[in-house]
Amino acid sequence: MEEKRRPVVAGRTLQRQINAKSALNRMRHDAVTISDIISELHLSRPAAGDIVAELVEDGWAVESTPDSPSLMGRPAKTYQFNTNQGFIMGVDVGAHTLRIQICNLNGQPLAEHEASLAPTQSRDERLETTFREIDTLLQGMDIPPAAIWSIGVASPGVLREGTVTFYGGPDMPGWVGTDLAAAFEQKYDTAVQVEGDSALGALGEVWQSNSPVDEDLVFILAGYRVGLGIVMDGRLVRGYRGAAGLIGEMPELGWSRLDSYPDIKTMLDTEGDIQEQTDLDKYCSDLALGIRAIALTLDPRIIVIGGGIGQGGPAIIRRLTENLAGKLVSDPILRTSELGDRGVLHGAVKLALIDIDQTVFDVDIPASKAR
Amino acid sequence: MEEKRRPVVAGRTLQRQINAKSALNRMRHDAVTISDIISELHLSRPAAGDIVAELVEDGWAVESTPDSPSLMGRPAKTYQFNTNQGFIMGVDVGAHTLRIQICNLNGQPLAEHEASLAPTQSRDERLETTFREIDTLLQGMDIPPAAIWSIGVASPGVLREGTVTFYGGPDMPGWVGTDLAAAFEQKYDTAVQVEGDSALGALGEVWQSNSPVDEDLVFILAGYRVGLGIVMDGRLVRGYRGAAGLIGEMPELGWSRLDSYPDIKTMLDTEGDIQEQTDLDKYCSDLALGIRAIALTLDPRIIVIGGGIGQGGPAIIRRLTENLAGKLVSDPILRTSELGDRGVLHGAVKLALIDIDQTVFDVDIPASKAR
Structure with missing residues (x-):
């Protein structure tokens, strides 16, 4: 299932796969021409052309409009990472407030939503509310849940291997013992990273500043x-x-x-x-x-x-x-x-983004996955 | 001067220099035969022989006695890192106690010495006592100061770039502001690393346990x-x-x-x-x-x-x-x-050993030093 959700960059051989990932990395934040790929990755023109064509065909890349037209002759075609091929989501489940942000695969926000939670809400009610609010947001954006490639979740307390092992406050009854990672994985069938809210606040702060x-x-x-x-x-x-x-x-x-x-x-x-x-x-x-x-x-x-x-x-x-x-x-x-009370949410998004960076963009393909 | 004190491993080309360093690393803790070097570093027999001969000639390696005699024929010669080509030293300068340890280049202790210091001693007196005790110890061991390749120094307080920037206690008058690294470098003309005593206690603990x-x-x-x-x-x-x-x-x-x-x-x-x-x-x-x-x-x-x-x-x-x-x-x-009150001293030795590891044994020779 995860293979389908986050397709492996195409390529018949390991070398070709690495070249395709390198090309994708290169076009992640900038538009590039085939000539850029040739000179920066030391590829032949046919090889570079093939790789870019495959990336476009598989939905990884899209042709983009050059910023400034070429002074001489026909402008060279430019290509860019298709940031909307999939989506990432950050979720901050607190005692009083639920926050959700949907981003493209570069971490740029597309929508954000906030809802109140009752501190006394039970574990099941809290998760139910959370999933319902997420589903409504996704429906409004016309994004199928299957297009979410990675979710970062923030929770108060101590998290260990996706499970809440400690919460010091009087609220959130039943929260300790919740396997948050499993609950989100089961609901959305995608990669889920879970971390404590304060840690994610720090991560969000470093990222945004x-x-x-x-x-x-x-x-x-x-x-x-x-x-x-x-x-x-x-x-x-x-x-x-x-x-x-x-x-x-x-x-x-x-x-x-x-x-x-x-x-x-x-x-x-x-x-x-x-x-x-x-x-x-x-x-x-x-x-x-x-x-x-x-x-x-x-x-x-x-x-x-x-x-x-x-x-x-x-x-x-x-x-x-x-x-x-x-x-x-x-x-x-x-x-x-400067992030107000949304710093933790930024950290949750960053957590999902780091996961995408590591699994989709990392050009170091382990030997065991090379076959 | 540092070149003389810590000679660069010989080799006419960068590749040869890397091979020589790799061979030296390989023989650092074990005795190895030329055949070991050939098979482990993928070198030809003449190349391996040349490298080992050069290492012996320059004092980096010594022929050692094989642990067990070969069952058939003449035993193969084995070679080991010459751990006594140079020495390292750890020094712990406290308010009440001075501790010194001299080790070989593998960090194995050869001698240790302890002396009392008066908490009220001035900075100059403290340094003078320290240097006098070190010199006496070295003389007794017949080690010229020039054979010390690296010194790790521990001090109470906050150390920044080798200088004491804060000391919270009532003792050690004049200690704040002391450029300990410079004082030791000037006296012994060798590499000096300085760190706070508690940090070195932690380092010593991790090392020794x-x-x-x-x-x-x-x-x-x-x-x-x-x-x-x-x-x-x-x-x-x-x-x-x-x-x-x-x-x-x-x-x-x-x-x-x-x-x-x-x-x-x-x-x-x-x-x-x-x-x-x-x-x-x-x-x-x-x-x-x-x-x-x-x-x-x-x-x-x-x-x-x-x-x-x-x-x-x-x-x-x-x-x-x-x-x-x-x-x-x-x-x-x-x-x-389990290190008693000598944990900090172990950390100071480890600091010098890390320096040796990085400068003498690191096979990653930066391009700028390759010529």
């Missing part, structure tokens, strides 16, 4: 609950059992108190009000305690505050900076996310 | 002060400014109280005594607070307690386990180091 790959970044997902995602040297730190980033479970560090404050929107909207300002001050003081522990342990270059509280922007950064002054050894950049 | 390279391990150096070294996915986590592992600087987590307890030896020696036992209990309770923050943040597979307190063995592990019970989400292995 175009950070260099060797970036050290921690992402603090501060909404109803607080989580931590860590990227060191450009790699997601998941921990040995997928349980990295759970510093919020330590009462001494203040994060466990954060869900006792008024809701974030109220705190931000009424920032001028004396009483509410005090709440925001206290919230930031508690948040800063955990940030200090993280900054002293990991010395990240950048600390990004995302989730609901991240939308407080300067009001939050000012308070955190005051709380951290003189208490850190290193001097990390502290900023709020 | 033969952990797999993808190990997640944190090393807690608990002596007069407490530090943290992190290895994730087999890589040392240094932080963006080299300041990872400083969670001990956070008063809320108890580690800053640890230097107010009776000295560790007293606490361990008098474990049975009611009053002293209470001190050890309190010490472990404070230590556990920081361990919880680390375990929740990073979810390491293994947590190793090293330094002075690590010598408490089961007495320490039992107390820490009691303090951690029910307070972690994941279930890390908690153990004391």
Whole structure:
């Protein structure tokens, strides 16, 4: 089934298959001419022509219009990766909110949808709502579920091999033990990657901010609950059992108190009000305690505050900076996310995109698959 | 100068140089025959013979005695890497103790020396004592300083580009600002690598316990002060400014109280005594607070307690386990180091060994050095 969903790039021999994948990679983000393929891949004109013709015939490539017409004679035909041959999807299943994004195979968003979830909803209800909202979105876009090549799913808690193994909050009854990967695979019969929401927030942040790959970044997902995602040297730190980033479970560090404050929107909207300002001050003081522990342990270059509280922007950064002054050894950049409370969703899309990169575009075809 | 100290493996062409390095790598830990070289490197008999002859002539290889005599006829000559052509050195400069180890080029210890340092000693006195002790040790072994190919140096505090940029303790006056790499390079005119003591403790632990390279391990150096070294996915986590592992600087987590307890030896020696036992209990309770923050943040597979307190063995592990019970989400292995208070020194040696591995044994000769 997966073969059908994500067809292998054509080619009778391994060398030809590698050439076809290289050509496809080359045309992924730019339009190229046959001459570009000839010179860059060191192929003969007939070989390059054959490969491009096959890619077009199999739906991998489409002829595109050249940006600027040639000055002399007939413009050379250009070809581009057919980004709509398949689709990828990111899904963020939270306690309160469900977010879905459908993208083309280059990760460019085509549609996004948000729906409310009740924190008390059971596991089955939550999955049912999730699938129903996804199906409605796909139907509206006229995309058959079979055209989804990869799905990235974000969930609160600790995820291990696609299953929720821990969730520290009072909500989401029955969520621990859910094999999210299996549920999505069964429903959509495609590749599914599942990861914790804070980790995906970090991944989304690195992706969307175009950070260099060797970036050290921690992402603090501060909404109803607080989580931590860590990227060191450009790699997601998941921990040995997928349980990295759970510093919020330590009462001494203040994060466990954060869900006792008024809701974030109220705190931000009424920032001028004396009483509410005090709440925001206290919230930031508690948040800063955990940030200090993280900054002293990991010395990240950048600390990004995302989730609901991240939308407080300067009001939050000012308070955190005051709380951290003189208490850190290193001097990390502290900023709020520009992705609002959609950072995790971006990370979920990126997870699916990485899967596509690895399975469809990787030119290193293992010997065992070469036959 | 470095060319003279660490001669490039001979060879008239790049291919020949690569073959010579490959042969040297092959004989690094085992004795090999010319026939082994022929079959493993796919070389002709004359080519293999020439390469081995050259390696012997230049001092890189020595003829060795075969382990078991051949059953038929004359035994084939075997060759081995000349591990004593040069030497490496690890140095651990602490507030209270100086440790030095001299090893052969395979990292096998040839001599070790320990000396007391006064915590109040000035920077210049400390360096002077260090160099004097090293020189005495080398003289006693009849090793000229010029035969030292690489030095790994451990220091408390935060190290950046070989310089101490932060030290949180009250001791070691003038140590911050010391360019340790430059001081050692100037004195011994050889390659010097410098790193923080806790990070090197972690590195030494991974090395000596033969952990797999993808190990997640944190090393807690608990002596007069407490530090943290992190290895994730087999890589040392240094932080963006080299300041990872400083969670001990956070008063809320108890580690800053640890230097107010009776000295560790007293606490361990008098474990049975009611009053002293209470001190050890309190010490472990404070230590556990920081361990919880680390375990929740990073979810390491293994947590190793090293330094002075690590010598408490089961007495320490039992107390820490009691303090951690029910307070972690994941279930890390908690153990004391078998390296005693010499774990950091092992890490310093390993740092020098990695340097030798990369510069002498790496067969990937960059194109720019090929001529």
